Amino acid sequence: MTSLAAHPRGLTFNELKTFCALTDGNLNRHLQVLADAKLVVITKLTSRSRRETRCRITTLGSKRYIDYLAVLEQILQDAAERRKVVALGKDPRVNSQG
């Protein structure tokens, strides 16, 4: 999804395979699930007697991915904040004040 979000005009199946380091079957399954959820669009083109599968992120897909990143960022920020508080709590200077 990161690769597709960074290339809104789409990527070929082979480009995606390289970016994701997945096997054909594995990537195909992932893309099918995303396409069923209307997060990506898969188009099959024939040019110069070569078949090319192209994947493009949809507007819904972009929106959902951005929302997902925001949630993930918030969780990590909260965890980092919590870790800082815990670390301060273990600090002998803080304990002596408390």
Add this chain to the structure above:
Amino acid sequence: MDDLQQALSQIRLIKHQVARSTQFRGYGPRSVAFSGLLALGVAFAEDAWYPDAQHQLFASLIIWTSTAVVSLALSAIDTIRRSRRVHVEFASEMLHIAVEQFVPALVVGVLLTAVLVRILPNEGWLLPGLWEIIFSLGIFASCRFLPRPMFAVGVWYLAAGLCSIIVCGGQKSFLAWTMGLPFGVGQLLVATVLQVCVEKHTDGI
């Protein structure tokens, strides 16, 4: 850097990459159209009521600098508001990229004006043409980030700038319409492109 900070910095990097490839929908057609109408209005008013300003560089500079400041301020406020509404999570990244692409042209315009007025005050008639050419470079720099027809608007500003130099060169004066017409029509073209290509497809990203 611990694992959490590393993950956070990776997310910021991903957000930046995605923002760079996303079409900017922060420019508002209404504020841009207003700046075009303002340019046409100021040119008309100057030509009708204060034609002497066309032969006084400093009077022309004050009139057109004030017009540019008002237009830029309104556009900036509108752009920030729209970006926060339309791009939501990505607003700061998108605004940062928009500024990074267009502001160098504005800075060059300001510095060039200062140098030209100070060193070659008799050549002030060049300014409308030069401003339009510099503005076209700002649009070309932002094109990748905006709808494709915006390239045609850049071509308009470039052609208008070259024509302004040809027209003003004959008269050696700072003509109101060589500012008002190119910027008026140009900004209305920008507003039309934004309205047609962006506004109708803005469903929040």
